[in-house]
Amino acid sequence: MERTDHDSRRAIDRRTEHGIAPDDGRERFAGYGVMGAPFASGHCLALRHFPASSVGDGYDSVWHRDPAGEWTIYSSVRPEASCARYFGSATEDARTADISVRWTGPAAFTVRVDDRLVWDLELGKSAATAAMTGLGRLMPSALWRSDAVLSMMGHVAGPALGSATSG
Template sequence: MFGLPFDTGHVLALRVFPENDFGPYRTLWHRDPGGHWSIYVDGPRLDTACPRYYGPACDHTGHGRLDLEWVGPATLRVRLDSPVLDWRLTAVETPLLRLLNSVNGTLPLSTWRSTTMLHIRERLASALGIGRLHLAGVMPSGHTGILMPQRMYLIDDATATLDGTDLGRPARLGENPTIGDVPLPARGVLAIGQAVWEIRDPQEYARTCSETSTAA
């Protein structure tokens, strides 16, 4: 779940990585109306999940159990144990998205290395009402990353409660919400694809691989 802003000022996002260099994980991101970010990790380590790259822009990072259940053909229910979150969202594919998804799915991964192709994809995202979107850039931690959505769907129908508080209705914002300097979609978007975050320091990479191998 690339990002979903609500009319109350809350923002939710979800990341599910069943495969990566350091081990599978899920994360739930939450921004409150005051602009404070939290990331909750369902996985063995915080430093091999999203907090490694986005943690410096957060007020809180910690562990939590995330349960995901498809309760309809395109309706996902997301539950977090602490804080208690119950979130339902329904994805839709518009005719324009159906066309873009079919084209994007045929392009090789090598096209994501092209700055020109990245900018084209970002401009197409803007045409969908997603706003100013950067698919590649510097994360709050200083690492570089590329998000590579191969299929995208819009989210206009969703409900969510957090510790009993109703987060409101999905919104389409005039400005993109940001985590650090990284913009998230200005309207609800679910994306399926891949992502790469580069650890340029070879010692950091070798140390992380060694630590995760030992833990396993």
Template sequence: MQPTMVGESRKPEMPAHGIGEELGALRPHIGPSPLAGYEHMKGFGVFALPFDSGHVLAMRVFPDNDFAPYVTVWHRTPEGHWRIYYDAARADIACPRYYGAAAERVAPANIVLRWTGPMELHVTMDAPRLDWTIDVGAPLRSRVLGAMGTKLPRMMWRSRLVQRLITRVGDAAFGVGDVTLSGRAPNGQRAFLMPERMFPIVESTALLEGRSLGRPTHADESPRIGDMKLPASPVLAIGEAYFSIDDPEEHRRTVEALQS
């Protein structure tokens, strides 16, 4: 299965500004991590999107990583059960590699992304059926956070002081709450996340198997997957993530298998 990374970007209808054209133009790049001892991924996603029904959606779009491009959609039920759906060559080269231990279900799906405007994304998935629209805002504070994030060296992102600073700026700007930027992923790897730019999601609708998930909301508590806390407010993030290579031989075999 090959993920549809960019969908059908309708460039003639888009103004020059906005992130739709930028993110819709991303192309796959497969190569070793720039940080020794870690697997890497670079792209964007819906960091988390809580709904007033208690459901939570998230999405990861990573065309640039160690293995192969992939898209995943995460769904948490009001009861707290996570499902991860992956559009990738294999489950073990996408988000389930790091988060699968905390998911009730992991399954393949066909996920299609289509930028319908400079700040408007439409996501569809076949099984389960999902029709999801996302409208992203672009306030000045996104530029301020972006100016900070893009100038920080990778090694500085591992500093707890820097992580606390980024979290505080993100909370003040978007109400993201107590977000985990470093820690243990559910599958055991050491992880640190680098959200270089964040944008508030100002509106969203989602039909899952034909049923509305409600309206976006600020959650009373940050959604958790394992020990990792996601934003309490709807946010789209652009950036990178790193996960420790705990089994170098398995990592080597996986890279070679995908290249063959």
């Protein structure tokens, strides 16, 4: 089956570049991310690509956990205005870096962090991600602002996507 532009992950990038959530006093971000990609070496990478933010300029951030469990968060904006501010002492280091996210195909992109990292990704679809995307499209916008609904979604999403941690 041929992929249309509507289905393209690149289309997701274009749709989020201009979207910003309503000004309701809450911190909001428009974009996408890779929640975590563990490697056999013990390293783990994560990505946040937020072209729009209610707390300042849009930004990119790449998170790196080394095999010893130490986290470093690289961000295209100062750490106080990025994801790093939510993690405090859980982060070994937070620094500003030149980060680029460049789409190389309909479902593939390359992330670069200064001269430290080049990360090539190709995205796929699982039954769990397809179901969650479908449910998300059906949800009325008011539910996206409900703390109870968002909390429940968080509890379901981790195990459904195989990303739940114990402890």
